Structures are given as C-alpha cells and as structure tokens.
Amino acid sequence: MAANPVYYGKEYARKVLSECPTITEEKFIEGFDLTNTQINAIVGIANEVARLAISDGIDAIKKAGLFRQRTKQLCNETVRRQEEYERAHNSNFGERLSLWLDYLDGTEEVFRRHIFIVYNAVKMVLDKHHQSNAELKARLECGLICAQLAVAQFDALMRDMKQKFNVDYAPVFAKGRYTNPLYVWRQVCDIYVKTDDPNETIDLNHDANLRTAVDVLSRKLSDGAMLNKICDKAIVQNMEIARKYVSEEDLNNLGIG
Numbered sequence: 001m002a003a004n005p006v007y008y009g010k011e012y013a014r015k016v017l018s019e020c021p022t023i024t025e026e027k028f029i030e031g032f033d034l035t036n037t038q039i040n041a042i043v044g045i046a047n048e049v050a051r052l053a054i055s056d057g058i059d060a061i062k063k064a065g066l067f068r069q070r071t072k073q074l075c076n077e078t079v080r081r082q083e084e085y086e087r088a089h090n091s092n093f094g095e096r097l098s099l100w101l102d103y104l105d106g107t108e109e110v111f112r113r114h115i116f117i118v119y120n121a122v123k124m125v126l127d128k129h130h131q132s133n134a135e136l137k138a139r140l141e142c143g144l145i146c147a148q149l150a151v152a153q154f155d156a157l158m159r160d161m162k163q164k165f166n167v168d169y170a171p172v173f174a175k176g177r178y179t180n181p182l183y184v185w186r187q188v189c190d191i192y193v194k195t196d197d198p199n200e201t202i203d204l205n206h207d208a209n210l211r212t213a214v215d216v217l218s219r220k221l222s223d224g225a226m227l228n229k230i231c232d233k234a235i236v237q238n239m240e241i242a243r244k245y246v247s248e249e250d251l252n253n254l255g256i257g
Contacts, residue, residue, distance in 0.1 A: 103234040121214075
C-alpha cells in the first residue's frame with residue numbers, strides 16, 4: 001500500500017548523498033520506500049486513532065455545552081490541522097484512495113474498543129479522586145494520550161529507519177507527524193483538564209490500569225498481524241484496484257486470490 005513519494009524531497013536526497021559518501025542513491029531510495037510504506041501502515045493508523053479519540057473529546061465538549069468562544073476556536077483549529085494532514089496524505093494514493101479509506105474504516109472497527117478502554121481507565125482515576133466533570137476530562141485526556149502515541153509512533157519509526165539505513169528520513173516525512181493537531185489539542189486540555197483543588201496533583205502515570213491500557217493500545221498500533229488482517233479486508237473490498245498493485249502470487253498467499 002505504499003503511496004507515491006509526494007514527500008520525497010530531491011534537494012534533501014542530494015544533501016544526504018553529498019554528506020554521506022558511503023550511501024548510494026539506490027540505498028537511499030530503498031530506505032525511502034520502506035519508510036513510506038510504514039508511514040501508511042503504522043503511522044497513518046496511529047494518526048487515525050488520535051483523530052477518533054479527539055473527535056470523541058470534541059463531542060463531549062459539545063455535550064457539556066462548552067463549545068463556544070475560545071474552546072470552539074481551538075477545537076475547529078484542531079480539526080483543520082487534522083484535515084490538512086489528511087489532504088496531504090490522501091493525495092498520495094490516487095486511484096488507490098478507496099483502498100486506503102476502507103483500511104481506515106477497518107481501523108475504526110478494531111480500535112474503537114481500545115480507545116474506550118483508555119478513556120475508561122482515565123475516568124476511573126478521576127472518579128477515585130472524586131473529580132467533577134470526570135467524563136469530559138477523561139475524553140479530553142484520552143484524545144491527548146492517543147495524539148501523543150501517534151507522535152511517538154512516528155518518532156519510533158524514524159529512529160528505526162535511521163538505524164537501518166543511517167539516514168534521517170524525518171525531514172522528508174515531517175507532514176506525516178501528528179505534531180500540529182497535538183499542539184492545538186493540548187491547549188484545549190489545558191483549559192478543562194485540571195484538578196478541582198489547585199493544590200492537588202493527579203499523576204496518571206502512577207495508575208497501573210491506565211499504564212496497561214496505553215501499553216496495549218501502543219502495541220496494537222504496530223501489531224503486524226492485526227494490521228495485515230485489516231489490510232486483507234480492504235483488499236477484498238477493492239479487488240479490481242488491488243490486482244493492479246498486488247501480484248497474483250501475493251494475493252494467493254493471502255488466501256484472497
């Protein structure tokens with residue numbers, strides 16, 4: 001499902017090749033292609049999970065009657081930056097866009113449960129500390145956690161690729177990092193995610209249930225077997241397009257030839 005190299009900066013490639021005489025252009029392209037594929041298969045999914053969790057948070061704000069003035073501006077800006085990322089990413093796929101969108105639909109089906117588990121773990125901590133508006137705060141914090149995981153997935157991938165190819169591909173794929181939506185959503189959380197007593201501090205990192213929930217979600221985001229299963233379903237739903245890009249041998253190996 002690798003996308004077209006819309007982020008491939010030729011000037012950056014020349015810079016790398018001039019500064020690293022031991023790397024060939026073929027090796028640079030090999031690393032780029034692998035990174036590009038992983039951006040779609042892993043980072044794109046983590047970004048989608050963040051979008052879903054933040055969307056839940058915005059719905060909670062509206063439900064609480066707080067979608068006005070500064071909050072409304074920040075929520076709309078978060079959505080705008082998310083859509084900006086999506087336009088850049090989706091433009092890669094061309095006629096394969098329907099395949100990618102079905103892949104995202106499969107992601108939502110699988111990961112909705114894990115998002116709820118993280119939300120519920122946060123809410124349990126807040127309830128334990130007798131915090132008001134625990135549902136709202138937990139929804140916002142869950143969105144923040146998922147956005148942070150998306151950024152972490154990107155950074156982990158870039159470290160892995162740098163180790164394999166001795167090239168920093170982060171500048172080439174910077175638009176795929178969930179930096180901008182996270183930056184704005186953090187400002188939304190700063191408004192509402194506060195303890196009732198200014199002198200009280202609740203460290204969510206100390207809660208074992210929440211740590212486990214986040215760890216499970218993090219591992220699921222890079223679970224090859226799970227992602228392949230979602231991908232297989234998307235291929236079956238788009239066989240005409242898939243046959244143009246996936247060999248019959250590979251389709252047969254997937255059991256969908």
